[in-house]
Amino acid sequence: MSKVLRNAVIGGGVAGLTLSLGLSDSTLFDSGEYHIYQPSLLYTSLYGKDEKKRSIANIYRGEFRNEKVKKIDLDDRRIISNKNEYTYDRVIICTGTYPDPGSIEGLGRLAEDSGDFVSSYTNAMKVYSRISSMKSGTIVTGITYPVYRFPPVAIEFTILLEEILRKRGVRKNFEIKFISPFIGAYPARVMDSVLTPIMKERGIEIISPFNVDRIDVNKREIYSLEGDSLIYDHAFLVPPFRGTDIIDKCVNEDGFINTDKEKLNIKGYDDAFALGDVTSIPSAKSGATAYLEAKTLLRRFKGEDALYDGRTNCPVYVGDKRATFVVSNYRHEALRIYPRRSYYYARKFLDMFYFYLIRHTELIDSYLRRFDPERFRSQEHTQQGP
Ligand SMILES: Cc1cc2nc3c(=O)[nH]c(=O)nc-3n(C[C@H](O)[C@H](O)[C@H](O)COP(=O)(O)OP(=O)(O)OC[C@H]3O[C@@H](n4cnc5c(N)ncnc54)[C@H](O)[C@@H]3O)c2cc1C
Numbered sequence: 001m002s003k004v005l006r007n008a009v010i011g012g013g014v015a016g017l018t019l020s021l022g023l024s025d026s027t028l029f030d031s032g033e034y035h036i037y038q039p040s041l042l043y044t045s046l047y048g049k050d051e052k053k054r055s056i057a058n059i060y061r062g063e064f065r066n067e068k069v070k071k072i073d074l075d076d077r078r079i080i081s082n083k084n085e086y087t088y089d090r091v092i093i094c095t096g097t098y099p100d101p102g103s104i105e106g107l108g109r110l111a112e113d114s115g116d117f118v119s120s121y122t123n124a125m126k127v128y129s130r131i132s133s134m135k136s137g138t139i140v141t142g143i144t145y146p147v148y149r150f151p152p153v154a155i156e157f158t159i160l161l162e163e164i165l166r167k168r169g170v171r172k173n174f175e176i177k178f179i180s181p182f183i184g185a186y187p188a189r190v191m192d193s194v195l196t197p198i199m200k201e202r203g204i205e206i207i208s209p210f211n212v213d214r215i216d217v218n219k220r221e222i223y224s225l226e227g228d229s230l231i232y233d234h235a236f237l238v239p240p241f242r243g244t245d246i247i248d249k250c251v252n253e254d255g256f257i258n259t260d261k262e263k264l265n266i267k268g269y270d271d272a273f274a275l276g277d278v279t280s281i282p283s284a285k286s287g288a289t290a291y292l293e294a295k296t297l298l299r300r301f302k303g304e305d306a307l308y309d310g311r312t313n314c315p316v317y318v319g320d321k322r323a324t325f326v327v328s329n330y331r332h333e334a335l336r337i338y339p340r341r342s343y344y345y346a347r348k349f350l351d352m353f354y355f356y357l358i359r360h361t362e363l364i365d366s367y368l369r370r371f372d373p374e375r376f377r378s379q380e381h382t383q384q385g386p
Contacts, residue, residue, distance in 0.1 A: 008088040010069050012056040015276030015290035016094035020060050022298040030056055031068035037354050045117035045127035046160050054355050072247050074272050090271050097149055097277040101239040104144055106215030117157050118149055118238050127236055137233025142179035144212035145240035147254050151284045152316040154238050155185055155195050162202045163319035179210040188334035191326050198318050243278050256280040262307035264297050288313040315347040323347045332373045
């Protein structure tokens with residue numbers, strides 16, 4: 001057993017890195033060497049772009065341990081990694097979410113053949129190579145199960161794929177069908193009413209609710225729990241996602257950690273916390289959520305009575321150099337924000353300067369303040385605009 005860790009932060013993604021950068025005495029664990037900017041998977045799958053990643057040790061100059069945490073005993077305050085054993089004063093679990101294609105029959109094989117745009121660079125490259133070579137047919141895209149990483153990602157992928165085919169002059173050779181387990185394409189009703197007309201206008205058929213039951217990859221047919229089926233030539237689907245198996249208790253049926261939605265402690269513990277995608281908190285699994293939760297917890301660690309208000313902020317490219325945002329908090333399910341060109345450039349800015357911004361967070365903070373649901377609701381941006 002080695003030394004007692006003051007703040008053991010598990011996972012160097014958006015939540016873990018934001019938290020560690022704000023603490024003077026943390027030990028950051030990650031099974032990988034790199035912090036990955038996950039939106040780049042979308043650009044790899046559609047445009048063949050490189051994965052955007054940086055060495056964690058390069059961003060975080062404190063104590064970094066490149067170790068995989070295998071178990072945490074919350075009662076004994078003990079961490080077991082693949083290399084060592086530790087005790088801690090406080091633990092903050094930020095291990096994100098992982099894809100579980102094996103939970104749906106046939107989905108694992110589909111992902112091996114055609115990849116997907118949300119789980120890894122290898123899978124995203126498979127999507128890119130498929131998109132680059134396909135000539136015609138029925139494309140099925142969408143969401144297989146209600147719990148997954150980054151709610152707008154499948155709609156964004158589909159709209160941008162349509163744009164690529166249109167610009168290549170081959171759009172007429174394809175039918176595009178979008179499946180969703182929700183009522184409508186997007187889970188939040190108000191935002192669905194912004195995104196659905198755009199999809200329809202681009203000739204994308206929305207089929208919902210459609211919860212994927214199984215896929216027959218030989219017949220190229222997808223079956224739903226609702227009793228429907230769909231034939232495809234090309235399918236690019238978001239798999240179900242799961243939480244974690246490093247703790248045995250305090251998790252829900254999908255492995256997400258039961259976390260107090262405002263104070264961010266693991267329920268029943270005052271020395272254990274969870275942030276980001278790994279929690280059961282009813283807020284979008286997004287980088288903005290992970291970031292804002294980490295900022296709230298930093299304030300709480302300083303003795304302030306700060307509470308996380310459920311705020312999230314998910315940018316969505318809708319093609320033709322326009323974008324919108326899904327902005328919500330616990331009080332507002334989502335605001336109605338129509339796409340604009342200026343939002344496209346705001347998102348591009350984040351894509352380009354992410355690794356600078358994660359270390360200089362004043363810019364992110366002022367941007368998030370500008371789009372605060374309480375202020376933003378009454379502004380002209382909720383009208384159709386340029
Ligand atoms: C295609 C795509 C587009 C996206 N676009 C956006 C966007 O535009 N805006 C937005 O806000 N969000 C976006 N997201 C979502 C966003 O990237 C995630 O929600 C965010 O990264 C979650 O942060 P996190 O810190 O909870 O987890 P992650 O960033 O996933 O980090 C988890 C870390 O934990 C480490 N880890 C896991 N298990 C262990 C273990 N046992 N031991 C040690 N280390 C471990 C992992 O290696 C990883 O580094 C997108 C995601 C995808 C896939």
